[in-house]
Amino acid sequence: MNTDIKHIAAIISAEINARPDQAAAAITLLDGGATVPFIARYRKEATGGLDDTQLRTLSERLSYLRDMDARRNTITSSIREQGKLTPELEEKIIAAATKAELEDIYLPYKPKRRTKAEIARERGLGGLAEAILANRSLVPADLALAYINDEVADVKAALEGARDIIAENFSENADLVGRLRNHMHEHAVLRARVVDGKQEEGAKFSDYFDHFERWSAVPSHRALAMLRGRNEEVLALDIEVDADDPSPMPPAVRMICNAYAIAHTLPGNLWLAEVAHWTWRVKLSLHLSLDLMRDLRERAEDAAIHVFGRNLKDLLLAAPAGSRPTMGLDPGIRTGVKVAVIDGTGKLLATSTVYPFQPRNDLRGAQAELSALIRQHRVELIAIGNGTASRETERMVADLLADISVSGPSSGSAPKPTKVIVSEAGASVYSASPAAAAEFPDLDVSLRGAVSIARRLQDPLAELVKIEPKSIGVGQYQHDVDQFRLARALDAVVEDAVNAVGVDLNTASAPLLARVSGLGASLAQAIVLHRDLNGPFSTRKELLKVARLGPRAFEQCAGFLRIADGAEPLDASAVHPEAYSVAKKIVAACGRDVRALMNDSAALKALDARLFTDERFGLPTVRDIIAELEKPGRDPRPSFRTASFADGVDDIKDLKPGMILEGTVTNVAAFGAFVDIGVHQDGLVHVSQLADRFIKDPHEVVKAGDVVKVRVVEIDVKRKRIGLSMSKDGGTTQPERRQPENTGQRAARNFKKPAPNKPVQEASSQGALGAALTEALRRK
Structure with missing residues (x-):
């Protein structure tokens, strides 16, 4: 096994509750070009049954860890070129578990612009810094007299140079910075205040005009709200730590002092304690606060993206109303209500615009037009967009349905249509998209929206995949998060949803096909073009005749594509063509025709799956095949149901x-x-x-x-x-x-202040040093 894969698999396996060999197998498959849906569904033997959630996490972590390994190699090479790489330092670099820890280690060796500490060393003050650290009993000011020269004017300048050198050492001590970061993680507070004069303009952020809470406990939605308030210059945000600590030497400063044995009231220690205070206040607290603010944003974004993804998945997998003639209404007041009628396959049959509201107020004419369309096309569903004038439009349709009779000598008997309020989020985005223009080049943009509303009632998944996921509007603060990360995460959600349901190869649009495992936009367009030129596919194998669709792409996509009433009955199921031989053994064992056996749960459940395993296909795959034969092409989505809004409650x-x-x-x-x-x-x-x-x-x-x-x-x-x-x-x-x-x-109320008598390392000496330092600072 590749050493890189083995190392990464060991880390990731613990995070996804799996064995290292499972993680390694999944990594190998991903590296080979397999998609998450394909691995989750058709490579269970290899991965030990890892599900799509585990595999998505693995894929994300794999990317992170490989980026980190690349950075680790860059850092190692840089330090080696400087001639400063020791075996101990290399071990620390290898052992670093996070990017932050890696950067802490690299900080002293990182090429940087000329610093104050570097200038001080050039002026010969490195010896003064070493002397102060070496003998704490001597007075630093006395030591500084020996370092006055043409470039160092006086004792004060010498001590400031020594301070800059020592402060840089403090700030570049990776172990110390790591401990201080952990201390801030545990004790930091996020404080929000309103910017003076912004109270009225920023009223929507009034919850945070005077707000503070533990940094580690800030929920995603509050963090993003406060960060937005800061971006809009309504709120000021600060990270505070140990603000309520009454001791003269705050814990963070005490940690710096402990790291350098600054513990007694010797002249050198008093001066070094002042340097520790200064370093914390001017350098480390600012640096770490920026880190924490960045971490807060990343943590909040992770949670927000996760919530958006879950909501999007639920919306994509919402119950389809099914293949029924549908009327889509895109409500409007002045511009009228846009009307589109589609058949059970989503094909556009008719369009119109009616004006039941101001300024025309042609209610009777609108209802007459809708009634005629309902009769003509035997409409069973009416989808009403939930935007402006939605309730007014719903009321008009309700009155129409109360009076309409869809039975007649010419039309036969038909059920009265069912009206449904449909979310129109993203419909306008689709209407103006190149995909909509290509599908309906001669149709007005506003009427395309009505088509989209009708289709998303029939099959939410098939229609919503045409819209950029973040435009669907089911997230929290979606515009405040990293758009690249959001798009990548949502694309994964769409891919999983599409492949979980499966796609009809002969009716699916190019945008829907593009989300199928192994395809993408280019191959999806090629499939549609082939279908248009040669007619419907009769078998999955015919996919290999599509331009540029080779065996590798076929392996990835075939199991997720369905052909109803095709030449091969198994093509209507989720059984992969590579496993048809196993499925046919199962059918033969039952002594039935495959079409007769499909949906016969009693016969299939009586089988012993172990009898059909072989070297390539194990028990998980055989069980999946039997389950699929029980309910071929089963749709995991729930049954269709709609809410009934209360009459008279419109505003x-x-x-x-x-x-x-x-x-x-x-x-x-x-x-x-x-x-x-x-x-x-x-x-x-x-x-x-x-x-x-x-x-x-x-x-x-x-x-x-x-x-x-x-x-x-x-x-x-x-x-x-x-x-x-x-x-x-x-x-x-x-x-x-x-x-x-x-x-x-x-x-x-959530804070727990430290107990007043809680022992602290070197408490007595630190307390004396703190008191002496406080007095020295007061005199200054």
Whole structure:
């Protein structure tokens, strides 16, 4: 096994709760070009059954550790070229577990611009610094007299130069910096204050006008909110440590003193203690505070990206309404309601624009037009976008459906259409995209939005993949996080969702095919072009006739592509072509035709999977094949269900505390869930109100797309905030609810101040030194 793989596998395996050989096998497959969905589904024997979540984490960590190894090699080479690489130093570089630790070690050797310490050494003051450190009983000012020269004017200048040299040594001591960083991780406080004069302009950040809490405990949403407030110049943010420590020598300074045995009230120690104070205040605290602020942002971004990814996955895997004729309505007031009708396959049949609202107020004409389209195309579903004029449009459709009769001598009997409010997040982005222009070159941009709304009701996954994931709007502070990291994470979520469901090879759009394992945009376009020129694929093997689609790409994609009613029945299932021989052995053992055996759970469950294993395909694969034959091409998504909004509740002003309403979860954040109750403004169910028990993660209770019943708890019309509850007590008790004016007080209750008599290393000598130092500083 490659040494690099073995080393990295040992680290990652512990992080993903796997064995090193499992991690090593997955790394080898990834290095060979295999995708996460392919490995998770079709290489279980090799990885010991690692799932897609473990594999995604492994892939992320693999990238991080390889970047770190590259940096490790660069640092080692740099120090070696300087002639300063010792065996001990090389061991420390190899043992570094994080990039921060690696950079701490490299700091003394890192090429940098000319520093004050370097200038002091050039002036011959290195000897003075060494002399002060070597003999603490001597007075530094007396030692400095011997170092006055043409470049060093007096004792003060000499001591300042020696201070710069020693401070640089303190600041570049990797072990000391590591201990100080850990101390700050444990004890630092993030403090937010409002910038003078910004109170009114930054009212949305009022929760943080005077706020502090432990750095290590700041939740993602609060961290990103405060960082946004700072970026908008409303808030000032500071990292504080040991601010409440009453001792004359703060713990951080004491740690520096301990590292250099500065512990007694000798003249040299008093001076060195002042240098330690100065180094901490001017250099180390600033440097480490910047590190902590960066770490806070990265930690908050990680959590926000994770939440966005979970919400996106839930939305992509939301229940499809199915292949039914659908009308899409993109509501508007002045510009009218855009109408698009599609058939069960998503093909556009008709478009129109109606003007039921001001200024035309042609309600009768609009309803007549919609009624005619419903009759003509036997529409079964009406998807209404949830943007401006959504409730007004829904009311118009409800009145229409109450009067309409879709039965008639010419049309036969048909069910009355079902109206559904659909999120239109990202629909405008799709409408103006090159993909939409290529699909509907002669269609007005606004009408393309109505098509998208209709299609996303039929199949959310197939339509949403056409939109840049971050434009779908199910994240928290999504514009404040690293956009490259966000895009990479969300692309992985989309890839996993698409491959978990599977794709119909003969009907899928190019954007949907592009998300299939092993394909990408170029091969997806080639597949669509081949399909257009040669007609539908009859077998998966025909994919090999597509330009530039070779055996490697075929291996990665074939199992995720489905062909309904094709020449090979197994092509409609998730059984991979490479395992068809095993599937056919199973079929032969049952003495049935493959089509007759599919969906026959009784016959398949009676089989002993162990009888069909061989050198290539083990028990996990055989069990997957049997399960797939039981329910070929099964869709993992739930059954379709929609929320019913309350009549007469169309605006936030219509809400009253105590109302019981039905709504759809649109977004889940770390602090709760947002629910669309049909008033153009989502309400928030705080995490403390999601259930009658303690909830740490809102995803334990709800996910995006869920239909839930909520009780209105409070309404703030001015700030457009709606408080909801899903608990049985209706929100009368709110044990975890945060009151904005008490955020600092609440955070303060979490602090545990050090016990007054807690022993400290070298307490007596440090205490005396601290007292003497305080007096010296006071006199200055």
